Amino acid sequence: MIQNLIKARGRAHKIWEEFDFPHPTEVPLEDLAMYRNVLVVAGGLNGAEGRLVRDSTGGVIRVRDDILQDGRRRFTIAHELGHWELHTDHSQFLCSESDMRDYGRSSLELEANHFAAELLMPTVHFRPRCQGEPCLHDVKELAQDFCTSLTATAIRVADLSKFPIQIIWHENDRVRWCYSKESKKLPYVNTNREVPRYSSARLPRDQVANHMETYESADWFPQLQHRKPEVAEMTIRANRLGGGLTMMWFLDR
Numbered sequence: 001m002i003q004n005l006i007k008a009r010g011r012a013h014k015i016w017e018e019f020d021f022p023h024p025t026e027v028p029l030e031d032l033a034m035y036r037n038v039l040v041v042a043g044g045l046n047g048a049e050g051r052l053v054r055d056s057t058g059g060v061i062r063v064r065d066d067i068l069q070d071g072r073r074r075f076t077i078a079h080e081l082g083h084w085e086l087h088t089d090h091s092q093f094l095c096s097e098s099d100m101r102d103y104g105r106s107s108l109e110l111e112a113n114h115f116a117a118e119l120l121m122p123t124v125h126f127r128p129r130c131q132g133e134p135c136l137h138d139v140k141e142l143a144q145d146f147c148t149s150l151t152a153t154a155i156r157v158a159d160l161s162k163f164p165i166q167i168i169w170h171e172n173d174r175v176r177w178c179y180s181k182e183s184k185k186l187p188y189v190n191t192n193r194e195v196p197r198y199s200s201a202r203l204p205r206d207q208v209a210n211h212m213e214t215y216e217s218a219d220w221f222p223q224l225q226h227r228k229p230e231v232a233e234m235t236i237r238a239n240r241l242g243g244g245l246t247m248m249w250f251l252d253r
């Protein structure tokens, strides 16, 4: 699976090399898709974020026309373009909003997400921006600067920062997935487990901090109870989805 992710990022990197764009936000995704024989159109979708249809003459990417954030729209186009470039034996993909933040289930969605991340946040531009102590507030700013989605940006920081970062997505107080860079060998948070009571993810709305705060990690990682390491942690809520994105990193590793 790791090989496929490397291949996905490599394909996006090649596009960078080919076109030599001055900055990621200047990548004209619709033009780029057209050059690859894919037409991007808005609308005509029900309950999905994006769709790719492929036939022998070319492809069509449809993107929901009511996406308000430009970053999410761009990430959706880049994600579908990833399916186009990588999964040539599939004639159709219908991708939901949760597919766009799927870092735990389907390898095809994961590959498309990694392709989109490298295309919109290329290593050469992004790595220098995420070398300080990780903070989800800074991730928000990076998402704006690179015009992409918050989740994808947080994952990119976890991949390129030297700090031991975990990204956790939870819905209705249950963990849906946990992401950390494999080579950092960090302890895993089991999916479907309850979000700990003493955690930034459980703070009442009016007490949510806009910076990282220190927590004991034993509730997240019962397997580490003998060590009781501390983590810096912050959560951004996505109330529309009943979910939240938590970033944490181990302070004493």
Ligand SMILES: [Zn+2]
Pocket (backbone or CB within 6 Å): 079, 083, 093, 094, 095, 099, 108, 109, 112
């Ligand atoms: Zn997809």
